[in-house]
Structures are given as C-alpha cells and as structure tokens.
Amino acid sequence: AVFITHTHLDHVGGLENLFYRLACDEVDRPPTRLYVPAPVVARLHQLFGEDLYKLAEGGVNFWDRYQLVPVGDHFWHDGRAFEVFSVDHHGYRSAFGLCLPGYFVYTGDTRPIPDALARFAARGETVFHDCSLHGNPSHTGVADLEQRYGAELRERLVLYHYESEIAAGQLRRLGYRVAGAGDVYELDPAGRDLRRAG
Structure with missing residues (x-):
C-alpha cells in the first residue's frame, strides 16, 4: 500500500514506473492499494489517468493496476x-x-x-x-x-x-x-x- 501526500512529481513520479511493472511484469499480482486524500484525487488523475495509451499497445487503464482509496481525515x-x-x-x-x-x-x-x-x-x-x-x-x-x-x-x-x-x-x-x-x-x-x- 502507498499513501500519497501530494502530487509534486518527486512524490508521485514513481507511480508510472510501478504501473508499468504491475501491468507488464507482475500481471498476476493484485492491484496496489493507493490511499489518496480526497482533495488530491482529481489532480492525480489528471497527471496519470487521462492517458489512453500508458502502454504503447493500449488495453490497460492506469487505474486497473491500482486500488484507489480516497481518504478524508x-x-x-x-x-x-x-x-x-x-x-x-x-x-x-x-x-x-x-x-x-x-x-x-x-x-x-x-x-x-x-x-x-x-x-x-x-x-x-x-x-x-x-x-x-x-x-x-x-x-x-x-x-x-x-x-x-x-x-x-x-x-x-x-x-x-x-x-x-x-x-x-x-x-x-x-x-x-x-x-x-x-x-x-x-x-x-x-x-x-x-x-x-x-
């Protein structure tokens, strides 16, 4: 599991690399749980979830390999x-x-x-x-x-x-x-x- 503090790339940039590993090398592994403060969710989606071709071949959404858990207090x-x-x-x-x-x-x-x-x-x-x-x-x-x-x-x-x-x-x-x-x-x-x- 990962807790996201904020969306500056020195804190979330590694999510793309982890996505690639989970989508290509560890396909049988369950999605990684991401605990994300609710006010940060939309920006995180803008950064990573909007791209239809995270993989050149397509067919996989960014959020398919994560279990997004929006959190409050x-x-x-x-x-x-x-x-x-x-x-x-x-x-x-x-x-x-x-x-x-x-x-x-x-x-x-x-x-x-x-x-x-x-x-x-x-x-x-x-x-x-x-x-x-x-x-x-x-x-x-x-x-x-x-x-x-x-x-x-x-x-x-x-x-x-x-x-x-x-x-x-x-x-x-x-x-x-x-x-x-x-x-x-x-x-x-x-x-x-x-x-x-x-």
Whole structure:
C-alpha cells in the first residue's frame, strides 16, 4: 500500500514506473492499494489517468493496476486506524501528513506545523519531518525547527528531505536524527524509542 501526500512529481513520479511493472511484469499480482486524500484525487488523475495509451499497445487503464482509496481525515489499513491532516506546502489542502496514533507522524513536505503536531504528535510519537539546512516558502529549514518547536518535540524528530549527504551530516552534528536511504524503522508504541531496524 502507498499513501500519497501530494502530487509534486518527486512524490508521485514513481507511480508510472510501478504501473508499468504491475501491468507488464507482475500481471498476476493484485492491484496496489493507493490511499489518496480526497482533495488530491482529481489532480492525480489528471497527471496519470487521462492517458489512453500508458502502454504503447493500449488495453490497460492506469487505474486497473491500482486500488484507489480516497481518504478524508482517517482510514483503516491492516487493522489500524490512520489519521490524515493538512500541512503547509504550497496551496490550501494540497498536501497532507499521516499519523498512526501512538506510533509515528509523517509530515510530508511542509513548513513548520506546530498546531498540527500539538494534536497529532501529542502522545510522544516519533515525527518524521521535512527539513533541509535552509527553509524556503515550501519546506522547513533547521532554523525553523529551533524557532517553532520546543526541545521535547525536536528530540522526537527524524529529519528527511535534506539537500545532500553533506547536509545530513550537518543536521546530525546539530543533534538531529536523520533518515537515510534504505533505513527501516520498527514501529514501537510511543513512550518507547522508535528504533532503526537492523
């Protein structure tokens, strides 16, 4: 299953490659479930669903290989209730974060969202947060973290969406945990450390 935060191509561009694999190489595999915030569905369809010939041979719709599940403020997956919330990235309700209460919060691309995190990270959840060295109108910078979040919340952050491995090293030297390519995190209830697995 995949949760779509927003429709910028650095977040959804891989759906075409996955579609091709599912349509050509893994035809017996069931459709991949896509959880998509309802305000994002129309734009996602514009980007990928309008093309009649996603395959040169035709005969396959983009949505044939996906199970589209439009979501509102919450949804169920694998027996767990997830919560969805709007973040501050470009337009109003154009980008969304994800929370598994008691476990983790994933901000997606965003500026600082202290009000949302006061609600969705109130149980001690680990917060996977967009952060680069320098903020801009669409993304959080490390100075924004210091200005907008208290020390207790900053200790629970795992940063991603940074500029480079050099930037990741600088963020680590500032005392932040930084997610790296291929890192896997075990889900542990809040109050216990969310550990990097293996």
